[in-house]
Amino acid sequence: ALAAPALAQSQPEVTWQLSSGYPKLLDTIYGASETFADTVRELTDGKFDIKVFPAGEIVDTSDGLDAVQEGKIEIASTASNYFWEKDPAFAFGTGVPFGLNQRMMNSWLYEGGGLELLNGFYKKFNIIGFPSGNTGAQMGGWFRREINSLDDLQGLKFRIGGFGGTIIEKIGVQPVDLPPERIYGALENGTIDAAEFVGPYDDDRLGLNRVAKYYYYPGWWEGGVTLMNLVNLDKWNALPKSYQAAIRSASAQANATMIARYDSLNPPTLRQLVQFGTVLRPYSHDIMLACFNAAEETYKELASDNADFKALLDSYMSYRRDAYLWFQLSEYAQDAFLMLQQRAGRL
Amino acid sequence: ALAAPALAQSQPEVTWQLSSGYPKLLDTIYGASETFADTVRELTDGKFDIKVFPAGEIVDTSDGLDAVQEGKIEIASTASNYFWEKDPAFAFGTGVPFGLNQRMMNSWLYEGGGLELLNGFYKKFNIIGFPSGNTGAQMGGWFRREINSLDDLQGLKFRIGGFGGTIIEKIGVQPVDLPPERIYGALENGTIDAAEFVGPYDDDRLGLNRVAKYYYYPGWWEGGVTLMNLVNLDKWNALPKSYQAAIRSASAQANATMIARYDSLNPPTLRQLVQFGTVLRPYSHDIMLACFNAAEETYKELASDNADFKALLDSYMSYRRDAYLWFQLSEYAQDAFLMLQQRAGRL
Structure with missing residues (x-):
């Protein structure tokens, strides 16, 4: 409401600042923010200009939420679950371990009431969120030796991001938090x-x-990671309707583009990795099940004294139940058949 | 180019007509066109007004392509493969049997060069296309008796849409083309x-x-059905850049919304159908394999004397090969694990 008078004309010149939670090195995630800002400019004849900054240049990743809340920047384009220690309900903006895959996550957010519920929660932080990207199911990590059983995981020091760490700790892993640039050396x-x-x-x-x-x-802790454009709510309310529509549409377009990029880039890279000696291994069923149980336990604990977490959990998990009923028919049967043909060299 | 002078101002009043290939009854598919037109209006302060008509009101589904080509309407929002008898290359705007699933289709179109290639082909018809929706993997149809083997399919009169009919005919089924409203009675x-x-x-x-x-x-002939906004190319070229951006973004948003709607609506309906007596059955592996072989044979025949079909087939199928390599890791492992939990009543 603050800036409303200045924006009374239908296409005013507006300049905003967006801080990405990621470095330029991650051209898929960082690149989606550039796609978003480019689209907003195209939609508004260049009048709504969103400047994109990589993590750390004007705001550190860990300060993204505060910076938007206080209006220091207008948008943080980031993973909502980075802020789960402030309130675990933030996790649902990204998705939780053993949760919804990319397609289910979009469905829950856009048509299943998920985004509405989430924005009810974000409002407490003077924020409104728009899904702006998805990595799809992530991989389960790099190990120097094979992991065949739960015993092999005991005391293992594992670099893992955010919320997944609290769960994997329950089965005996020692989670370590490290920024991307320090993983290789460690x-x-x-x-x-x-x-x-x-x-x-x-x-x-x-x-x-x-x-x-x-x-x-699989990277069961990140099965359909969603990125969000977290927007300062006062600044949002002061925008002309057409600029609000531009943010909504350009975010949806960035969301679609990011997963499309990952799905184009991952297969050839995977092929190359295997060619140069990487060995692919699935987590065993008993490891998966122990982690699943640890996750369910964690959710119950968190829901017991956090109403926002509980409301989001109930909505998200009832969606998961129905979605995995439906997906095991045509989607799964068609995919499984074609994977068999792929393995037989017939594609 | 024709209308360019009239549109020199940056936000001119423009009214277009869009004919959907579907009746209002199909509120998911028809509804996505309304979402699209609403978004375009929001993005342009109501200045770019696209009127949406159901199939048959101003243009019949089968005339959609001609009507756009001749400029009678500006947009046909439809399945490109309805026009495969004009040229089989049209099939790739929708996807072909045993082809890409919803997510792969978007990836191929947006980031794998698919849409560029397709628009090179559409240009011959004075058209440019934008993906505007997806139904996901469709079901494999309703049968009055069980189908356990290829023998059970011999001479069976099966209502099936478009391109899939030519393939299923090769294994002995008699394909029948019927409009939606006549299926029940027949x-x-x-x-x-x-x-x-x-x-x-x-x-x-x-x-x-x-x-x-x-x-x-599964409905192996329609594993990731894409809908397209087919736009008259002259009219497109005459639009201001910001209106072109509005069509592009609003189409992407409609594309995301349609699949989200299907994924929200299908699970509860499925549950209800089963409750009222519907029996779910997978096609047997030998039926699937016979159909797969018939499809591959059909593609080879069509590619042998149609350069557009061949170029699109090569691009689409090399994408399928890589995508099914990648998807069998994290995506499939996570989904399969959660489906097992779903079946065990643990979700």
């Missing part, structure tokens, strides 16, 4: 035993394949 | 033995469960 010198980051394309850029041989899947 | 009075339409939500609206008990999956 894995090389043995400060950590294993590390997860994103998927083939991003992991390859960090060179992780050169310091660990075994590449595990 | 199945009831035995004119046809079986029928496919879309998926639980749309099929339920036609009442197909009341005249056939067995509901098969």
Whole structure:
């Protein structure tokens, strides 16, 4: 409401600042913010100009939420779950371990009431959020030796981002938090035993394949990671309707573009990694099940004394229940059949 | 180029006509065109007004392409493969049997060069296309008796849309083309033995469960059906850049919204159908394989004397090969694990 008078004309000149939670090195995630800002400019004849900054240049990743809340910047383009220690309900803006995949996440957010519920929560922080990207299911990390059982994981020092760490700790892993640029060195010198980051394309850029041989899947703690444009609510309210529409549409377009880029870039990188010696390994079913149980337990604990977390959990998990009923029919049957043909060299 | 002088101002009043290839009854598909037009209006302060008409009101579904080409309407929002008899290359705007799933299709179109290649082909018809929706993997149809083997399919009169019919004919099925409103009656009075339409939500609206008990999956001929906004190229070229951006973004948003709607609506409908007696059955592996082989044979035949078809096929199929390599890791492992938990009643 503050800036409303200045914006009374229908196409005023507006300049905003967006801070990405990521470095330029991650051209898929950082690049989606550039796509977003470019689209907003195109939609408004260049009148609504959103300047994009990489993490750390004007705001550090960990300060993204505060900076938007206080109006220091207008948008933080980031993972909502980075702020889960402030309130675990933030996790649902990104998705939680053993949660919704990319497509289900979009469905829940756009049509299942998820985004509405989430924005009810974000409002407490003077923020409104728009899904602005998705990495898809991430990989399960790089290990220097094979992990065949739960015993092999005991005391293992594992670099893992955010919320997943609290869950994997319950089965005996020692989670370590490290920024991307320090993962390679820590894995090389043995400060950590294993590390997860994103998927083939991003992991390859960090060179992780050169310091660990075994590449595990799935990254059950990040099965459909959503990125969000977190926008200062006062600034949002002061925008002309057409500029609000531009943010909404350009965010949706960035959301679609990011996953399309990952799905284009990951397969050839995966092929190359395997060619140069990376060995792919699935987590065993008993490891998966122990982690699943630890996750369910964690959710119950958090929901017991946090009404926002509980409301989001109930909505998200009832969506998961129905979605996995539906997806096991046509989607799964068609995919599974074609994967068999792929393995048989018939595609 | 024709209309350019009139549009020299940056936000001129422009009114266009869009004819959907679908009736209002299909509120998911038809509704996505309304979402699209609403978004364009919001983005342009109401100055770019696209009027949406259901199939048949100003243009019949089968005339959509001609009507756009001749400039009678500006946009046909439809399935490109309806026009495959004019040129089979049109099939790739929708996706082909045993082809890319919803997510792969978007990736191929947006980031894999697919849309560029397709628009090179559409240009011959004075058209430019924008993906504007997706139904996801469709179901494999309603049967009055169980289909356990290829023998059970011999001579069976099966209502099936478009391109899939030419393929299923090769394994002995007799394809029948019928508009949606006539399927129920034909199945009831035995004119046809079986029928496919879309998926639980749309099929339920036609009442197909009341005249056939067995509901098969997957709909391998429509594994990631894409809808397109097919736009008259002269009219497109005459638009101000910001209106072109509005069409591009609003189409992307409609594309995301349609699949989100289907994924929200299909699961509860499926649950209800099963509750009222529908029996779910997967096609057997030998039926799937025979159809797969028939499809591959068809593609080879068509590619042998059609350069556009060949160029699109090569691009699309090399994408399929890589995508199914990648998806069998994290995406598939995570989904499969959660489906097992779903079946065990643990979600």
